[in-house]
Amino acid sequence: MSSTQDNKPSALHASKVQVPTSTSMPDNISLNKWEDTGFEWAGEEAPSSFERLATILASEHEQSNIVLNTTLYRRNNVLHLAFTLTGEVWLTCQRCLRPIAIDLSDEYDIALLDNESQIRLVNEEQDYLLLDEIVTEQSPERLLPFKKLVEDEILLKTPMAPKHDDCEMSVEQFGKIPEEEETENPFAALASLKGNL
Template sequence: MSSTPINKPSALQADKASATTSANLPEHISLSKWEDSGFEWAGQVASRSFERLNALLTTEHLQSDLEIKANLYRRNNVLHLSFTLTGEVWLTCQRCLQPIAIDLTDDYDIALLDNESQVRLVGEEQDCLLLDEIITEPAPERLLPLKKLVEDEILLKTPMAPKHDDCEMSVEQFGEIPEEEENENPFAALASLKGKL
C-alpha cells in the first residue's frame, strides 16, 4: 500500500517536527527506515554548505541561506523525492566580473526507481534515477544521498557562464592595434606561370 505525504502516522509527525528545526540538511536518508512511511524535512541551508556549489560562488557579495522543503514519498508503488527550493546565489558575471544574482527558486520531483521496468509507472516528463546508480556506498542500510541530489539539481539550474542581460564587456586597450600586413596571394605566382606553359 502506497503512502502519501498527507497521510502520515502521528509518531512520524513528531519525528519530523524535530527534523524541521535543524539548519543542517541531512546528508542521507535511510531508505530502510523511511521509504515506506515517508520522510519530510524543512529548513534554511547555507549555500556555502554545498561543496561543489561553493566553488562557483562569488566572494564579492554576501550569500543568503536557501530555504528547502524536502519530501520522500511513494506514488503508484514508485519512490519519489520532491523538494522545493527558495532563494538565490551570487556568482560572478563573465562579462563585467561583478556579482550577479541567480534565482534558484523551483519545485523538483525525482522518481527513484528500483529497476528500469518501473519507468512505465511514471509519466514521460518525470525525472527518473535508478537507486542502484545513486546508492553506491556499501552500507548495512540503504542511504539515499539527499544533500548530493539537492546539490545536483542546484548545479543543473546554475548557468555555466552567468552574465547580466544588460552589461557590456569591459575592455581596456593598451597601445595601438598593429595593422595587418597585406600578404601576396600565393596563387599569383601560379597565375603568371599559367600563360608561359
C-alpha cells in the first residue's frame, strides 16, 4: 500500500508535531492523546521484533535494523499515518535455499477514516483504513495498533516465494539412481507377426 500521492507531508518533515520521549517503537499510539496534536516517532527496529515477520526471516543471515520515520497528522479533517521505511530483510530463496535480501525502502501514507463517508475526502489512489476496524478500545484510551500496521506493510512488500533471479534449484539426491535395464520392446513381437500375415 505504498503511496503515490505527491502533496502529502513527508514523514520526516512534519510541522508543529509533538515528539514523545520514548526511544523504542511503540506498539500502539493513543488517539485520545495524539490525534489532534500530531505524533512523530523515528528510530530503528529489529526485524525479529515483528512477530509475524520473524517466522519467515532467514536464520542463516544476520538481520540489520529497519529505520523508521513516522508522522501521525490531520489534513482535510482526515487523520493520516505516514511513515518511511529504510532497510532490508533477509529471507530464504525458494530455489537454492540460500538467503536473499528483500529491500523494504518505501514511503507509505494511510488515511485513517472515522467512517465511510470520509472516503470522498481522500484521493482515489490513497490507501485508507476504517478506524472502527483497527482501533482497540482500552478504557479510557483508543489505541491505534501502530506496530501491527507497519508490519502489515512490510509483509505486503515481501514476496510469498522469494527467489534469486539467477540461481539453480537445490536438489538433494539420496542413494544411487538405479540404471534402467534394457528390455525388449513388446511391440517388436507384433511387428514380426505382421510380416508373417
